[in-house]
Amino acid sequence: MLSLQMHRQLTNPWIWGAMFAALIIALPLLVVFSNILIPGDDTWMHILKNLIPTYVINTLILMAGVALLTFIMGVSTAWLVSMYSFPGRKFFSWALIMPIALPAYISGFTWAGILDYTSPVYVFLRNHLGVDTGQYLFFNIHSIPGAIIILSLALYPYVFLISRAYFSRQSSTLFEVAASLGKKQSQIFFGVALPLARPAIVAGVSLALMEVLNDYGLARYFGVDTFTTGIFTAWFAFSHPQSALKLSAYLMIFVLALIILERTQRGKMRYDMLGAAYRPIKRTTLDNPKGVLALILCMIPFLLGFLIPLIMLSYWSSLTLVDVVDYRFTELLFNSFLLAAIASLVVTAFALFIAFTVRSFPSRFVRFLSRISTLGYALPGAVVAIGILIPFLWIDGMLTFFSSPGFRIALTGTWFALIFAYLVRFMAVGYNSIDSGMERISPSLDEASRSLGLSNMKTLGKINIPLLRGALISASLLVFIDVLKELPLTLILRPFNFDTLAIRAFEFASDERVAEAAPAAMIIIITGMVPVFLLNRLMAGKS
């Protein structure tokens, strides 16, 4: 029996293909992980004893805070825009995604600029009204609570987008049944919708948490010492990359453990819609006190996470536009857009292929590999870059065979290397969205399709892809915007003389020139808005 199953697995091209793909994507991560075997020296012991304990505690607090806030903001707003009609619903159904186009560290700089001593608001209060509120307006944003708020505002759209894709495809039958049993709206939400949406919510929140773990820029600027700042202290301050990689390996174990824990806790529960006839949701109209309340609820994350920072950035841009924007901006825009578009296609395609294979041909090994291949999102980009450079440089070493003086062939520093790097880095973004979407499709649909003689390819094309539409759109959209914002990988792996908008913004920001960074940040946001808007129309058109 076992051997028959193994035989089947070994001869199945899908399994082979998925295994190979997942392995290639996981390779850089395994390179990083292998450092766990290197024995620690004095520096390692110093870091472990003096720094790590506080860093771990800070990180856990940060994670808990962001998990809670993104959950509340993301799920509540997704539920509102999918289930109810209220003033502004249509606008918010896409506008609530927008904060994701604002890189968290830019948002941090911007909010610090709004709240600090030289912000226009503060200057007005001080110079015209004579108010003196001390160093900060309202509260000290350079703190753990400050970091939690800024990160949550930047990351809740992951939860919003994936939950919304889920809620809006949910069959209204379930809710009608619950309502006919005399359940109140709140009971339906907490008793039926929330538990059923678990895969989507978990997918979204875990993406947000992985972003928290890989964040370095914001934590460093806010002076919050997290596990990741510890990785960079080891690497940069102690110039000990081995310890940095070793810490990263432990980070991978931690994330993998969390994923497995959640999966085991979910047990054999299934989330597909078998048995419930699908009927699209008819949105309930909210009457006025409630309608306005819904409007306000959606307004908060949009204002704080997007509109207010955007206004500040436009103000700064107006000061610096003339000096900063040059003829190269079109080139930056072109580079950023093209990279993001290619990467989002590649990541979505690989994620779909692997997720479909894992679903169709249960193989523990491939499933495990696919999980490993998503861990690149939890690591700081600079660490992933080392994992990529090592195998690429090894290949380049082989290629020198074909080179002669004055003629070099190399993979490193090419678009190809960059796209591959994004695949490693953003696999989780594609995979989590698509996998959670597949949870909702009943496997019996696939079986029916196969028993009707359709090939696997046709089953994927005719059954899964149309049903996964929303998930595929969210996946490619999220990857697109993530690549647009991506910094550390692009910084070190890019070809000579190659710049992107994110790099331009970062160069000014890291030099403490926030106002000069604003125009590039604005263009990132606007570029990010285009696909959000287009894909949202696409989704609205068909659902």
Add this chain to the structure above:
Amino acid sequence: MHRILRVKDILFLIVLTIITSCSTDENIVNVYSGRHYQTDEQLFREFTRETGIRVNLVKADTDQLINRLELEGVNSPADMFITADAGRMIQSMEKGLLQPMNAEVIRQLVPANLRDPNFYWTGFTKRARVFVYDKSRVNPDELSSYEELTSEKWAGRVLVRSSQNHYNQTLMASIVAAHGQDGALDWAKGIVHNMAQSPRGNDRDQVKAIAAGVGDVAIVNTYYMGLLLNSPNSEERNIARQMGIFFPNQNDRGTHINISGAAITAYAPNRDNAQRLIEYLLSPGAQSVFAEQNYEYPANKNVAWPALLKEWGRFNPDTIPLDQLGKHLQPGMIIFNQAGWN
């Protein structure tokens, strides 16, 4: 048939992307730079115009670049390495990533304390780590040295950023060099004791915190004061004008300075072009650009200072040769941690 064609196309594209990284161009110089200023790129363009040598540039974090150079080894395409921190330069030399330059011209232009004795690297600009104080609350006569900042009279008045910052790390190395590890630990504890708030934000934020009344004196790089004085935000300019600049330790070893340095990498394929570019960066014309547009002190001793730098005044820089700071970086980092300077 159709599908086969598509696969071919994709393969062709892949090959094309790989080939685009082949360099057959003879007259180039490949630069890995940890600096990311527009002045640098402007000067590189000028260099190309004058010499016909094309400058290929990758800018990234200095530590990432050092790591990449290490991983690339013999196959590295880099010819030249630039970083804005002496400590990082020394580390990359100790890792065997650099090779000595032709000393002839550099010896004449750059003072000995700003370069490696064996010409593995040279500084091309310098920055001083000074005290910035509120003119209305602090009398400059009260200020004297980095050490004096630990005395009780400054309790709760000192502002300085995190120990993660390169400039603080190299400053610490200079303190270790002057007082030994025990003395440096006492110093760090004294500063931590006197801090007005736990370290946060960047150098600019320290100056703003003075304006907001959080503290009275901050340890800041001159370069950032130049940026504040020329900020597009008028309020930042106002604040910067309220501040005085004080060069500490004028009565003993001098004010701590750091350099932006350039070096030729160990396996540089275009060694001569890198040498030419470095000499170009040290030329009076280029040095004036750094000084006027980037508020950095010229490393070339023959170049006159622009008005702003003159206004801040002449000062005695710390005379310790920068190449001797490298060995104190790591102990300095441990001292920061022990003193609780996050």
